[in-house]
Amino acid sequence: MIWLAVGITGVACYLLKLAGLSVPPRVLERPLVERIADFIPVALLAALIAVQVFSRGHSLAIDARAVGLGVAVVLLVLRAPFLVVVFGAATVVVRQAAPPPGPPSPRAASSPSRGAGPGPGRGRSPRSGRAA
Amino acid sequence: MTDAPLDPAERSSIIRDSLGVGVATGAYGVGFGAVSVASGLSVAQTCALSLFVFTGASQFALVGVIASGGAPVSGALTAMLLGTRNTLYGLRLAPLLAWRGWRRALAAQVVIDESTAMSVTRATTPAARLGFLTTGVSVFVLWNLATLAGAVAGNSIGDPRTYGLDAAVGAAFLALLWPRLKSRRHQLVAVAAAAVALGTAPVVPAGVPVLTAAAVALLAGVLTRNGETR
Structure with missing residues (x-):
């Protein structure tokens, strides 16, 4: 199924690009079409964020992903580059969620720790791994 | 559109700017590769998306819908809707680039946000083509290499949730949305x-x-x- 979706998306996205270069502008260049096309990425990306961050299956949930999104907002306000935003959000969630088996970084203790952190893994003391 | 030849200074300035955009954008591919395998796609599927879909927001949308448990076909539809903006870019670029036949068919694959931005403001066809091709090709090459690197790296570090990569998907969407x-x-x-x-x-x-x-x-x-x- 995933391969099918990859194939459909690839063909469709190519044809959408080719159509723009090939179709006479009169067919599509209308104010209404342009406005909707301008809003579509905004609506879809906002919806994707909402679903990705605040839902799990069919229920709404606030967990470590919300903290990651908050970090992303801060990084974007600070004009951080794309990769810093993406991996910065991931890094903070790692520190909040499940400490990896290795010794945690010393900075983990001073990272912002919210009361509403995720359940599993939080019981461990940040120092417990350092003896290893 | 005039066909006045480019003077060397303009030429090198267009190439320099376009390569800068190409390098900066291509590097995002690492993020896409890592996020895609974290969402459950294989390395091959991830690389196929970057090669054939080659429009970042659509690619992130497809893997994001799959990551949230949606049907791959819903993801494909979302990706297509996001891809419609490239059609409008093509409309603006067509008279400026003035390509026909197989050149137009090849050029279509690199009609994306960045190649449009780096060519649509040029005054002449040679300048527009140079900006379009330099940006489009450099983004294409680097985006695909970076996707492979990100996918392989993401694949080798194990359970993505342990490493917060599911949170990275939301952050990636937000970073794409922010400038809009x-x-x-x-x-x-x-x-x-x-x-x-x-x-x-x-x-x-x-x-x-x-x-x-x-x-x-x-x-x-x-x-x-x-x-x-x-």
Whole structure:
């Protein structure tokens, strides 16, 4: 199924690009079409964020992903580059969620720790791994 | 469109700017590769997306819908809707680039945000073609190499949730959305779309909430007919 979706998306996205270069502008260049096309990425990306961050299956949930999104907002306000935003959000969630088996970084203790952190893994003391 | 040849200074300035954009954008591919394998796609599927879909927001959308448990077909539809903006870019570029036949067919694959931005403002066809090709080809090559690197790295570090990569998907979408929130109207569309998606999430199959949010874009487009200034 995933391969099918990859194939459909690839063909469709190519044809959408080719159509723009090939179709006479009169067919599509209308104010209404342009406005909707301008809003579509905004609506879809906002919806994707909402679903990705605040839902799990069919229920709404606030967990470590919300903290990651908050970090992303801060990084974007600070004009951080794309990769810093993406991996910065991931890094903070790692520190909040499940400490990896290795010794945690010393900075983990001073990272912002919210009361509403995720359940599993939080019981461990940040120092417990350092003896290893 | 005039066909005046480029002077060497203009030529090198276009190439320099375009390569800069190409390198900066291509590097995002690492993020896409890592996020894609974290969402459950294989390395081969991830690389196929970058090669054949080659439009970042659509690629992130497809893997994002799959990551949230949606049907791959819903993801494909979302990706297509996001890909429609490339059609409008093509409309602007067609008279400027003035390619026909196989050149046009090849050029179509690199009609994306960045190659459009680096060519649509040029005054002549040679300048537009140079900016378009330098940006488009450098993004294409680097984006695909970076995707492979990110996918292989993401694949080798094990369970993505341990490493917070599922949170990275939301951050990636936000980073793509951020520069588009330029007016109050765009911000309202974003908030309304997020609300519609969350409101429908409990009652419709996964993947569909995002598609219902597209209705917000349609509605906003129709309702704002006469008020371009706000």
